[in-house]
Amino acid sequence: MRHQFALGRREVIxxxxxxxxxxxxxxxxxxxxxxxxxxxVGALVIGNTDPEQFWGEFRQGLRDLGHIEGQxxxxxxxxxxxxxxxxxxLAAELVRLKVDVIVTxxxxxxxxxxxxxxxxxxxxxxxxxxxxxxxxxxxxxxxGNVTGIASVTAELAGxxxxxxxxxxxxxRRVTVLANATDPFVKPFLDQIDIGAAATGTTIDVLRxxxxxxxxxxxxxxxxxxxxxxxxQPSLPSKRAxxxxxxxxxxxxxxxRWFAEEGGLMSYSPKYIELYRRAAAYVDKILKGAxxxxxxxxxxxxxELVINLRTAKMLGLTIPPDLLARADEVIE
Numbered sequence: 001m002r003h004q005f006a007l008g009r010r011e012v013i014x015x016x017x018x019x020x021x022x023x024x025x026x027x028x029x030x031x032x033x034x035x036x037x038x039x040x041v042g043a044l045v046i047g048n049t050d051p052e053q054f055w056g057e058f059r060q061g062l063r064d065l066g067h068i069e070g071q072x073x074x075x076x077x078x079x080x081x082x083x084x085x086x087x088x089x090l091a092a093e094l095v096r097l098k099v100d101v102i103v104t105x106x107x108x109x110x111x112x113x114x115x116x117x118x119x120x121x122x123x124x125x126x127x128x129x130x131x132x133x134x135x136x137x138x139x140x141x142x143x144g145n146v147t148g149i150a151s152v153t154a155e156l157a158g159x160x161x162x163x164x165x166x167x168x169x170x171x172r173r174v175t176v177l178a179n180a181t182d183p184f185v186k187p188f189l190d191q192i193d194i195g196a197a198a199t200g201t202t203i204d205v206l207r208x209x210x211x212x213x214x215x216x217x218x219x220x221x222x223x224x225x226x227x228x229x230x231x232q233p234s235l236p237s238k239r240a241x242x243x244x245x246x247x248x249x250x251x252x253x254x255x256r257w258f259a260e261e262g263g264l265m266s267y268s269p270k271y272i273e274l275y276r277r278a279a280a281y282v283d284k285i286l287k288g289a290x291x292x293x294x295x296x297x298x299x300x301x302x303e304l305v306i307n308l309r310t311a312k313m314l315g316l317t318i319p320p321d322l323l324a325r326a327d328e329v330i331e
Contacts, residue, residue, distance in 0.1 A: 039073045039286050042099035044091055044109040047079035048211065048236045049257065054105050054125060057272050061279025067286075080109075082211050082236060084181045087112035095120060101282050103148075106234050107184035110135055114146055121291045124148030125278035126271065129187040130296060139296040147291040148281050149274045150298050153233060154184070154191040156254045156267050161195030161203075163267060163304070164228045164252060166322050171227035173202045177217055180207035182234045192230065211236055218243040228252065228264075237261055241310075248314055259305040259330060264314070269299030303327035 043058075045051045055077065059069070067073040076097055080086040091112040094102055103123045104110040110127045114135060122145055124130060130150050136142035139150060164171050176192055178185050189205060196203045204226065206217045214236060221229075231240045231253040241262035244251030252258070252265040259266040277297060284294060307330040311318050323329060 036072065038071065039067070039101075040076060040097070040099045041073060041282060042076045042094035042097065042102040043078065043105070044087065044094065044102060044113055045077075045079045045105045046084060046087070046108060046234060047081040048234060049238075049255070051079065051105060053257070053271065054275050057275035058103065058125060058279050061276040062282060064276075065279065065283045067283065073286075084108050088115060091116035101285050103278055103282060106182075107133060107135075108182050108234060110146065111183050114144075118145055120145065121285045122146045122148070123278050123281045123285065123291075124150070124296075126151045126153075126274050128153040128184040132187045133183045136296055139298070141292075142294070142296050143292050145291050147294040147296055148278055150296045151269055151274065152298055153254050154187040156269075156302070157188050157230060157232075158191035158193075158195035159267055160230050160252050160254065160265075161192060161199055161201055163265060163322075164230075164250070165199050165201065167265065167306075167318060168227060168250060168316070169319075171201070173204065173226050174228050174230060175204045175206060175221065175226035176230045177214070177232060177235060177240065178205055178207050179232045179234045180209045182232065184234065185232065188232055208235060211239075214239060215243060218247050218249070221247055221249060225249070231258065231263070233258075237263070245310060245313060250314060250316065256303065256305050259307045259310075262307065262310055264307055264310050264316075266305045268303060268305075270301045270303055273301060274299060305330065 076094060076099055078090040080090060087108055095117045101121045101123060102113045103125055104113050105125045107127050110124050113122045126149055128151055130136045131138060135146050164174060178189060192203060208214060208217055229244055229249050229251040231251055233253055233255050237258045238261040241258060245262055250264045253263055254268050256266050256268045304326045305328045306318060306326045309330055
């Protein structure tokens with residue numbers, strides 16, 4: 001025969017005041033008094049580039065894995081709004097908030113997070129050469145508290161030199177706008193030098209120490225005009241595309257959004273896949289996995305985007321074979 005127990009508030013208080021509390025009461029009281037704790041995920045972005053797609057796809061990836069905002073997960077989003085010198089302060093703020101995981105977008109944010117903590121797990125959503133810049137020991141065995149996605153941005157930047165020659169066969173001189181404050185600048189330039197050596201292209205490097213120097217850099221091209229420009233992804237892509245068009249200089253970069261924002265061409269990984277994979281890393285860590293045990297992944301799918309509208313405004317004719325190779329042509 002089944003017995004049903006109905007404990008009122010007074011009965012519970014009486015039991016608590018007694019010498020012995022039945023074993024079935026304690027679990028009931030604990031569950032009644034403690035709501036499940038929501039996991040807290042911190043996010044750190046530079047803010048030079050609109051983070052809307054990254055942030056939307058990353059959160060959707062976690063929703064698909066059963067993490068519902070306001071129920072079992074919440075977010076602390078921090079943007080430096082293009083000011084890289086603010087990243088250490090923002091990373092330290094996330095550490096003080098005791099977030100469970102920090103997800104970073106672009107190399108400088110990952111470095112700021114690692115400098116702020118060696119305990120909180122850090123997931124890279126898109127970071128160039130994490131081995132070369134000292135973020136992880138190796139891709140298969142990252143060690144420490146950092147793991148995630150290692151984009152091949154440097155190699156793709158080197159490939160951009162060849163793509164410029166494919167698009168503009170007479171091109172011989174290319175200016176690279178490099179972000180001097182980004183730890184990724186060395187591997188980025190190294191790969192461009194490899195691409196230049198393979199194609200017989202002369203590279204001029206303009207190192208920019210702040211967003212305000214971008215306009216000065218383009219203005220200086222009036223005197224020493226390059227055949228094309230390569231823009232490092234951590235610089236303000238939309239403004240760079242606008243300035244290149246104003247100066248009538250063909251400009252390319254790695255990220256897809258550069259071509260979408262008016263740049264001539266981009267060659268990049270499929271970023272949506274990277275952001276969803278970053279969400280999968282966060283999910284594993286929240287379920288108990290250690291970053292040191294999660295190998296760093298690299299992208300496997302890439303896309304070439306050509307902005308034909310920009311080409312027409314520059315008076316350029318894109319070779320038909322290059323158009324045929326493009327995954328998308330913006331008209």
